[in-house]
Amino acid sequence: MGLTQSEFELICKLLDREPSYTELGMFAVMWSEHCGYKFSRPVLAYFKRYKEALEGEGFENAGVVEIGDGLGVTMKVESHNHPSAVEPYQGAATGVGGIIRDILTMGARPIASLNSLRFGPIRDGEGEQAVIERNRYLFEHVVSGIAGYGNCVGVPTVAGEVGFHPRYSGNPLVNAMCVGILRTDEITTAAASGEGNPVIYLGSATGKDGIHGATFASTELDEESESKRPNVQIGDPFAEKQLIEATLEALRTGAIVGIQDMGAAGLTCSTVEMSSKGSVGMNIDLDLVPMREDDMTGYELMLSESQERMLAVAEKGREHEVIDVFQKWGLKAAVIGYVTNDGILTVTRQGEVVAKVDPKLLTDHCPVYQSPMEEPLYYRNAASFDIGLVSQADPQGALLTLLGTPEIASKRWVYQQYDQHVQTQTALECGRGDAAVIAPRGTKKGIALKIDGNSRQTYLHPYFGGQLAVAEAARNVACTGAAPQAVTDGLNFGSPQSAHVYWQFNHAVKGIADAAEAMGTPVISGNVSFYNESDLGEVPPTPLIGMLGILEDAASRLPLVSSDPEASLLLVSVTDLGITHDGLGASAYLAYVAGQEDGHPVGPNLSGEVSLDKFLVEAAATKSILSAHDLSEGGIAVTLAEMAMEANLGIEVELNGSGFVYSERVDAKLFGELPGRVVVSVKAGQEDAVVLMAKSFGLAAQRLGKMSASGSLSIRVGDQSCSWSVSQLQEVFNTSIEKVVTHQNRIETAG
Amino acid sequence: MKVAVIRFPGSNCDQDAFHSLRDDIGVGAEYVWYEETSLDGFGAVFVPGGFSFGDYLRCGAMAARAPIMTEVARFAEEGRPVIGVCNGFQVLCETGLLPGALLLNESQKFVCKYVHLRAENRTSMWTQGVDKVIRIPVAHGEGRYVCDADTLKKLQDGEQIAFRYVDEAGTQSADANPNGSVENIAGVLNVKGNVLGLMPHPERATKNTLGSTDGLTILKALTMVGAGL
Numbered sequence: 001m002g003l004t005q006s007e008f009e010l011i012c013k014l015l016d017r018e019p020s021y022t023e024l025g026m027f028a029v030m031w032s033e034h035c036g037y038k039f040s041r042p043v044l045a046y047f048k049r050y051k052e053a054l055e056g057e058g059f060e061n062a063g064v065v066e067i068g069d070g071l072g073v074t075m076k077v078e079s080h081n082h083p084s085a086v087e088p089y090q091g092a093a094t095g096v097g098g099i100i101r102d103i104l105t106m107g108a109r110p111i112a113s114l115n116s117l118r119f120g121p122i123r124d125g126e127g128e129q130a131v132i133e134r135n136r137y138l139f140e141h142v143v144s145g146i147a148g149y150g151n152c153v154g155v156p157t158v159a160g161e162v163g164f165h166p167r168y169s170g171n172p173l174v175n176a177m178c179v180g181i182l183r184t185d186e187i188t189t190a191a192a193s194g195e196g197n198p199v200i201y202l203g204s205a206t207g208k209d210g211i212h213g214a215t216f217a218s219t220e221l222d223e224e225s226e227s228k229r230p231n232v233q234i235g236d237p238f239a240e241k242q243l244i245e246a247t248l249e250a251l252r253t254g255a256i257v258g259i260q261d262m263g264a265a266g267l268t269c270s271t272v273e274m275s276s277k278g279s280v281g282m283n284i285d286l287d288l289v290p291m292r293e294d295d296m297t298g299y300e301l302m303l304s305e306s307q308e309r310m311l312a313v314a315e316k317g318r319e320h321e322v323i324d325v326f327q328k329w330g331l332k333a334a335v336i337g338y339v340t341n342d343g344i345l346t347v348t349r350q351g352e353v354v355a356k357v358d359p360k361l362l363t364d365h366c367p368v369y370q371s372p373m374e375e376p377l378y379y380r381n382a383a384s385f386d387i388g389l390v391s392q393a394d395p396q397g398a399l400l401t402l403l404g405t406p407e408i409a410s411k412r413w414v415y416q417q418y419d420q421h422v423q424t425q426t427a428l429e430c431g432r433g434d435a436a437v438i439a440p441r442g443t444k445k446g447i448a449l450k451i452d453g454n455s456r457q458t459y460l461h462p463y464f465g466g467q468l469a470v471a472e473a474a475r476n477v478a479c480t481g482a483a484p485q486a487v488t489d490g491l492n493f494g495s496p497q498s499a500h501v502y503w504q505f506n507h508a509v510k511g512i513a514d515a516a517e518a519m520g521t522p523v524i525s526g527n528v529s530f531y532n533e534s535d536l537g538e539v540p541p542t543p544l545i546g547m548l549g550i551l552e553d554a555a556s557r558l559p560l561v562s563s564d565p566e567a568s569l570l571l572v573s574v575t576d577l578g579i580t581h582d583g584l585g586a587s588a589y590l591a592y593v594a595g596q597e598d599g600h601p602v603g604p605n606l607s608g609e610v611s612l613d614k615f616l617v618e619a620a621a622t623k624s625i626l627s628a629h630d631l632s633e634g635g636i637a638v639t640l641a642e643m644a645m646e647a648n649l650g651i652e653v654e655l656n657g658s659g660f661v662y663s664e665r666v667d668a669k670l671f672g673e674l675p676g677r678v679v680v681s682v683k684a685g686q687e688d689a690v691v692l693m694a695k696s697f698g699l700a701a702q703r704l705g706k707m708s709a710s711g712s713l714s715i716r717v718g719d720q721s722c723s724w725s726v727s728q729l730q731e732v733f734n735t736s737i738e739k740v741v742t743h744q745n746r747i748e749t750a751g
Numbered sequence: 752m753k754v755a756v757i758r759f760p761g762s763n764c765d766q767d768a769f770h771s772l773r774d775d776i777g778v779g780a781e782y783v784w785y786e787e788t789s790l791d792g793f794g795a796v797f798v799p800g801g802f803s804f805g806d807y808l809r810c811g812a813m814a815a816r817a818p819i820m821t822e823v824a825r826f827a828e829e830g831r832p833v834i835g836v837c838n839g840f841q842v843l844c845e846t847g848l849l850p851g852a853l854l855l856n857e858s859q860k861f862v863c864k865y866v867h868l869r870a871e872n873r874t875s876m877w878t879q880g881v882d883k884v885i886r887i888p889v890a891h892g893e894g895r896y897v898c899d900a901d902t903l904k905k906l907q908d909g910e911q912i913a914f915r916y917v918d919e920a921g922t923q924s925a926d927a928n929p930n931g932s933v934e935n936i937a938g939v940l941n942v943k944g945n946v947l948g949l950m951p952h953p954e955r956a957t958k959n960t961l962g963s964t965d966g967l968t969i970l971k972a973l974t975m976v977g978a979g980l
Binding site: 144147148151153154236237238239241242329330415416417418419420421422423424426427429439441554555 | 763764766767770771774801804805807860861863864888890892952955957959961962
């Protein structure tokens with residue numbers, strides 16, 4: 001079941017007897033890394049808000065960001081890596097469903113989904129053919145699963161990212177993020193209370209699927225993993241849609257005291273956590289649980305991860321108000337027990353007690369481990385990487401190579417499969433801005449959303465990688481005109497029991513925490529996924545940052561490029577980038593053009609990043625700029641190319657002057673990845689005013705050139721001139737992924 | 752005048768339609784649950800998109816047999832306005848109120864993007880306001896319109912083809928067709944012209960923050976119903 005001998009002994013000691021088989025199963029899931037965070041908890045204490053919540057009132061309010069007008073936003077990321085590795089469609093689908101219920105359980109209406117995906121290479125020739133084909137299969141079916149579930153459930157998928165690296169072959173990463181909106185005076189609690197109050201089971205019936213899913217998530221993948229297909233749950237997005245409407249309607253009755261979704265570990269997790277949080281007990285009669293098959297044992301019922309279920313505690317005597325609502329929506333609703341004041345969770349099946357345990361033993365006594373840490377050799381070696389030994393590539397071909405790399409290429413093939421507009425609140429969709437913008441009904445404000453991570457940078461320098469991920473995600477939402485507010489993180493790593501992995505984890509989390517603190521964007525929720533390993537070794541450290549930004553007026557959101565062919569282009573950047581960095585360490589150019597993953601990335605100037613974000617918010621609000629697009633993978637050349645392609649216009653710029661003295665190398669000026677830089681477009685004639693405005697924020701700003709109707713991207717750097725036809729760039733950028741995927745996906749969707 | 756927004760389990764564009772009608776078009780709207788049997792007091796019907804009953808059977812097939820649809824059919828027979836969008840279009844085809852059927856997209860994938868439409872019929876209440884190429888989004892997995900040759904001829908002769916997928920300049924082309932529909936058909940009318948079904952979502956293009964207001968050119972027809980037309 002995934003427990004160690006010493007953990008088993010601890011359980012016997014806590015219970016003062018041997019656990020029953022069902023109890024043992026319950027301990028195994030509650031003490032899995034997935035639920036118990038036994039290796040990550042000490043490191044997560046770097047997150048200030050997390051630490052305060054642990055020590056204080058609990059997480060419910062910690063996870064909500066107030067946006068004014070009596071409204072709050074809540075968001076969370078969750079991984080579904082291992083299920084997706086063995087059953088990509090259902091693994092990804094149920095990942096989306098699970099995180100939607102996490103948001104729903106707060107009393108929030110889910111208004112947006114995002115996702116971040118990682119796969120092994122998908123292009124022929126980038127590895128063994130069988131592996132490439134398996135990667136393509138996983139990629140296509142994960143995307144189909146997200147689409148199939150998300151589209152049907154009626155929550156728009158508004159942003160995301162997809163990355164590729166050989167180390168993800170065999171262990172893809174599938175992280176789903178959901179964002180919800182609620183009235184701050186209506187936040188629900190997951191604590192059970194009130195002796196005699198009925199415990200109500202809500203949603204779909206329980207079957208034998210997904211038993212021990214959480215335990216499965218907490219071990220490495222191996223050849224046996226394929227046999228764990230039955231551990232993967234099956235999603236029913238139609239039931240989830242009904243569950244959303246029914247839950248929100250039932251909450252409005254006021255009869256619900258506490259509610260929690262049945263996610264990992266299903267009935268175990270929900271009954272244990274609700275009792276523990278409320279410091280009460282529960283008597284649960286499993287015979288009353290709606291079942292898909294009658295012959296289920298107590299163990300199976302407690303451990304099943306059947307989807308689309310919730311558990312609620314209602315006020316005694318008002319249970320029918322809740323049950324009626326669920327039945328109207330065609331869902332199961334049954335009283336399966338009641339709250340007790342003895343502090344003991346007692347579970348019976350066919351008259352027999354199968355578990356009788358203090359829920360706090362399961363929630364508060366999970367052992368915590370600190371692994372030894374070891375700084376890996378590659379990290380030290382990367383510090384002395386010498387770019388001087390890398391010869392410069394022809395910029396003409398280098399840009400095409402970068403734009404055609406699946407990592408950078410257009411993800412149009414992916415996001416066109418997602419309904420981005422349902423709920424009619426999407427003010428900026430995939431591909432049009434640096435972040436998505438939602439304009440919720442009932443407020444003038446806009447919500448900007450982004451999920452982002454760079455595993456190459458994090459691998460080569462975990463601390464900077466963590467910081468850079470926060471700084472970039474913040475910069476992305478700021479580019480739409482939104483003030484960055486809060487972070488949710490998805491931390492995907494190998495086994496914490498490997499010393500170098502635990503070192504990566506520790507440094508990356510410290511980087512995220514320090515940047516979040518410095519930038520005033522607290523980490524309000526998150527997820528840890530360890531054991532992302534296969535026969536090929538562990539995945540690169542992949543922390544993902546989900547960022548929330550707020551626009552005072554959704555109508556003033558900025559796209560990544562303006563449609564004005566006369567617009568001028570400016571580079572705005574933090575000032576002390578220094579002249580010691582060429583920005584090529586850990587860069588996409590070095591990886592995909594020179595074929596080397598080496599060097600350290602340039603760390604961010606966090607106070608400079610804060611100033612840059614403030615400038616962008618001010619410039620958008622005052623309509624001083626027409627668009628903003630940040631410089632990230634592939635440097636300014638890729639940024640400008642993306643702008644030209646999106647606008648379907650030409651661009652003429654010169655990369656000279658103070659913003660480009662950081663290196664003598666032409667490739668470093670074009671493709672170097674220095675953080676804290678943004679290209680903005682302004683109406684012709686407004687250049688000086690915007691440069692002055694940037695300077696008033698302590699930033700550097702210079703003219704680059706302008707948009708043009710020429711149909712070419714022309715860049716002059718030093719005495720060298722490069723030019724590409726925009727249609728040629730579009731051809732490479734837009735079709736790179738489409739060309740390699742087959743068209744045999746099943747589609748379980750319509751409407 | 753009030754518009755009935757029909758609500759099936761699994762409808763997910765019902766709230767969008769409701770708000771678009773009430774907030775952006777300025778007509779009254781009210782949800783009507785699929786088990787209802789009367790449309791008394793309503794001047795028009797909007798059958799919204801989504802995945803009615805999960806669309807686990809053929810799209811729209813379950814919804815077409817819901818109690819309210821008998822009343823919608825009667826309402827349509829009387830020549831009163833009915834619009835079905837996306838899954839709503841599928842439901843209207845399944846009830847026989849509109850000819851033809853909607854099959855899996857040619858790409859075999861769900862497609863969500865902006866498309867351009869040209870109104871072919873220019874006289875019906877739904878299409879007379881559409882005097883230029885409009886840009887509104889689609890989002891569907893099964894939107895490939897098909898019908899037999901006789902039906903197609905009848906549609907053409909009877910000016911029942913409401914909209915075609917075209918490029919920005921208004922030219923019909925294979926590239927402009929997002930799902931492989933026959934003759935680029937995006938929407939059709941019944942013989943009388945009071946029932947419209949279309950795959951693209953006009954209710955998703957009724958205000959500036961959404962990126963297009965072109966949906967208004969179709970849905971504004973409902974304000975004229977209120978004026979007694």
